[in-house]
Amino acid sequence: VNMERFADETDILIIGGGPAGMSAAIQAKKLAExxxxxxxxxxxxxxxxxxxxxxxxxxxxPVALNELIPDWKELGAPLKTPVTEDKFALLTEKSRIPIPIFKGMPMYNHGNYIVRLGHVVSWLGEQAEAAGVEIYPGYAASEVLYHEDGSVKGIATNDVGIAKDGSPKGTFERGMELHAKCTIFAEGCHGHLTKQITQKLNLRANSEPQSYGIGLKE
Structure with a gap:
């Protein structure tokens, strides 16, 4: 599609509205203030x-939340269920072997909270908007933009209204460009733009592999 994109300028651009992205946005506004x-x-x-x-x-x-928003309890953060007991066990085909959990071990959760993370992120979004952050849901970043010297210039959002054969439909809308002095990629584990930048700028050289965990409840 040969159509010029609309471009907008911002100081700090954050890709991804999860816990990391929202926290970065809030902290940026706090530091500026x-x-x-x-x-x-x-x-x-x-x-x-x-x-x-x-x-x-x-x-x-909640240690990070205590630093980011010290009065989170007064502001109604959806952290309502504190952990009162930890149980951990190894399951075999016919038995259950309890494993004691002591303070300092990774699975020790006393003082932590059981939450619906989607609700926590939604609440963080409210705090970010109250701090003056501009949040645009429904816009997927599809391309990294670079300056001539190779540094990141910003991103372009995806085009919408594309037919299966790649041709524009009647509802076609061209994506827009967002340029920033600083762009933060908070896409989550193995974000597609993060992988592009990592490869282009060789960011994994002499670095530990990325590690992440996803919890599943059956």
Whole structure:
């Protein structure tokens, strides 16, 4: 499609509206306010609603939230169920072997909260908007844009209204470009744009492999 994209400028652009992206947006506005500066922080999220693509169900340590939003309890954060007991066991074909969990071990969760992570992210989105962050749900970043020197310039959102054969339909709308002084990729584990940048800029050289965990409840 040979159509020029509309382009917009922002100071900080964040790709992804999960816990990391929302926290980064809130902290950026807090730091700007602390230093008496006015900056534009823009966040794009591919889901139609904030928190819509979060694999919900989590047990979270509130230490980071305490630093980011110290009065989160007064502001009604959806952390309502504190952990009161940990149980861990190895299951064999015919038996269950209990394993004790002590303080300092990875599975020790006393002081943490059982949450629906989608609700937590939605609440973080409300706090971000209250801080002045511009949030655009329903916009998927499809391409990384670069300056001539190879540094990241921003992203382009996806075109919509494309037929199966790749031709534009009557509802076609060209994606837009977002340019930023600083672009933060918070796409989650193995985000497609993050993988492109990692390969292009060789970011995995002499680095530990990325590790992540996804919890499943049966």
């Amino acid at each position: 602390k230093h008496g500066k006015e900056i534009r922080v823009t966040l794009v999220e591919k889901a139609s609603t904030v928190g819509g693509h979060i694999l919900s169900g989590a047990c979270i340590d």
